[in-house]
Amino acid sequence: MNNNLQLDQPRQQASVQQQQQHRIPFEQLKxxxxxxxxxxxxxxxxxxxxxxxxxxxxxxxxxxxxxxxxxxxxxxxxxxxxxxxxxxxxxxxxxxxxxxxxxxxxxxxxxxxxxxxYRLEIPFCTITPFLTGNRMTYCTRCCCLGHMRDKCNGEYSRCRICLDNRINGQTHVCSNTVRCAQCDEDHHSLSSACEKVVEYRSNLKEQVENALSAGKVQRLVPQDHVQPTEFRLKQNEFPSLPSLMSCNTPWKQTSVQSTVTNNINGIEDTTKILLSINQNILDMKDNTRHIDEKLDCINEKVNRTSLDVELHNEILVKLLPTLASLVDKFIWPMMLNDVARAAGPLFLEPGPGKKASICVFTEVGELWNTSQIPHFNIFHQHGTNKSGGVSIAIGKHLKGSRIDSNIENAIIVDVDDLSETVRIIAIYWPAGQTRVLGELESYITKNTIITCDFNASVK
Missing domain, CATH: 3.30.70 (Alpha-Beta Plaits)
Incomplete structure (x- = not known):
């Protein structure tokens, strides 16, 4: 009796451990x-x-x-x-x-x-039972209604799409032209668009209902799955086995020696494998330590670079207003002054007590309007490229009027308040552009000055 109790205790402990292993966490249950x-x-x-x-x-x-x-x-x-x-x-x-x-x-x-x-309006949905339809009898060999494949009299099986014969040993190439095996129309053989299929379904339904009402056939209804009965162990149903009788025969020394030798060899092999695994683990540990050191160095460099970037960003933010003011108030006016000196003013014979000042600028780009020249009126024509554009600056003591034209990269201005009216034509031609000088003939008058920045071929 005590032996049975001692045998049952390990079994109970093993069953408890197995239940704990397969137990689902309480959070998942919730x-x-x-x-x-x-x-x-x-x-x-x-x-x-x-x-x-x-x-x-x-x-x-x-x-x-x-x-x-x-x-x-x-x-x-x-x-x-x-x-x-x-x-x-x-x-x-x-x-x-x-x-x-x-x-x-x-x-x-x-x-x-x-x-x-998120206040949703949830409608009420009606629930209707699903009723299975009556199964039609049709042949998967010739696609016709009324018989099964095992009772088909056709010589060859037919394609379900084009209804061509499929001969054994030959590769069938379907034409993808849909044909019906019932009425030979352009739809599938079991399509609800076929009148014969609709008629067959109607007759089948009517005859099935008549047979059900007459009790000739019964419709199969899926039955509920029966739960298996729980197994219960009855007392003395499985009696315990009798204890084995002790054997008094002496052991054979040869078998004992061979067994001990085999066990020693197995222990040595296992020891070698464990030593090899231990060495591999030590090597992996060293490699991991080296990788950690390298990652720490990289992290330190990244942090240092981040601090440098933040410092440079703060310095640039502080310098930007000073640089913008320097460009706007000093560098840009000096550049315009140098360009004006290089272009040179055009001195014509002015009226009494007046001085003529006219400046022409070519290839001014997109910065032409970032700064104004004092005491000058500026006439500008945008260029066809980013660096193009032409401007004519006329002193405010003179009267200038712009002449409309359709010539690209060109501007025409008439200057009054001189001894005679002077027309100035300023042109900038980009490289690679072919132009005809004859298009200027209609704009040339008696006193016309043409100034150009020629980078193009001329016909």
């Missing part, structure tokens, strides 16, 4: 029975300061108290925060339906305006 009902979201106005907003639990209590005042008993099972929105949920379908259908949500929480989102 999730299995949790609700999948959608949540409600509440969003505060953006103008309110986030520090003045109540906590999530306080907001949930305010909403629950408000619903109680309206005669609605609601208890939220989920209160959380998602981004800038509060998330509320219930695990009761009746509570969820009440929240969906009610319009008595509060408009404020602690004097802060709120809006309620």
């Amino acid at each position: 999730r299995a029975v949790s609700s999948n009902l959608p949540c409600f979201f509440i969003e505060y106005e953006h103008a309110e300061n986030s520090k003045n907003r109540p906590s999530d639990i306080s907001a949930a209590r305010v909403i629950e108290d408000y619903f109680k005042q309206q005669g609605i008993s609601i208890s939220f099972s989920l209160v959380g925060h998602t981004g800038n929105k509060l998330k509320f949920g219930v695990n009761n379908k009746n509570s969820y339906a009440t929240l969906i259908n009610t319009d008595k949500w509060p408009s404020q929480i602690h004097n802060i305006n709120i809006t309620v989102g």
Whole structure:
């Protein structure tokens, strides 16, 4: 009896350990029975300061108290925060339906305006039982109704799409032209568009209903699955085996020696394998340590580079206003002054007490309007490329008028208040562009000055 108890204890311990191994965590059990009902979201106005907003639990209590005042008993099972929105949920379908259908949500929480989102209108869906249709009798060999494959009299099987014969040993190439085996129309053989198929179904349904009502046939209904009965162990059903009788025969020394030798050899092999595994683990440990050291060095360099970038960024941010002011107030005016000197003013015979000042600039690009020349009116024509563009600067004591033209990269200006009216034509031609000088003939007058930056071929 004591021996049986000692044998049962290890079995019970093994069964308990096995149950603990296959036990599912409690968090998964809670999730299995949790609700999948959608949540409600509440969003505060953006103008309110986030520090003045109540906590999530306080907001949930305010909403629950408000619903109680309206005669609605609601208890939220989920209160959380998602981004800038509060998330509320219930695990009761009746509570969820009440929240969906009610319009008595509060408009404020602690004097802060709120809006309620994700209030879905869930329609009621009708549930209708699925009734299986009557199975048609048709041949998979010739695609005709009324018989099965084993009773088909056709010589060859036919393609289900084009109905061509499929001869054994020959590769069939389907024409993909749909034909019906019942009426030879352009649809499949069992399509509901076929009149013969519709007629066959109608007759089959009528005759099946007549046979069912007459009791000739019975429709098979799937039966419920029968649960197997639980096995129960009855007392003395499996008696214990008798104890083995002890053997008094002496052991053979040769077999004992061979067994010991084999065990020693196996232990030595196992020891070698364990030593090899131990050495591999030590090598992997050293390699891991080296990799960690390299990663630490790389991390230190990255941090140092990040600090340098931040420092340089701060310095550049501080220098940008100074550089912009330097370019705008010093470098750019000096450049314009040098260009004006290089172009040279055009001195014509002015009227009494007047001095003529006219400057022509070619290839001014997109920076022509970043700075103004004092005491000059500027006439500009945009270029066809990024570096193009032509400008004519005329002193404000003179009167200038622009002449409209369709010539690319060119500007025409008439200058008055001189002894005679002078027309100035300024042209910039980019490299690789072919132009005809004859297009200027209609704009040339008696006193015309043409100044160009020729980079193009001329016909």
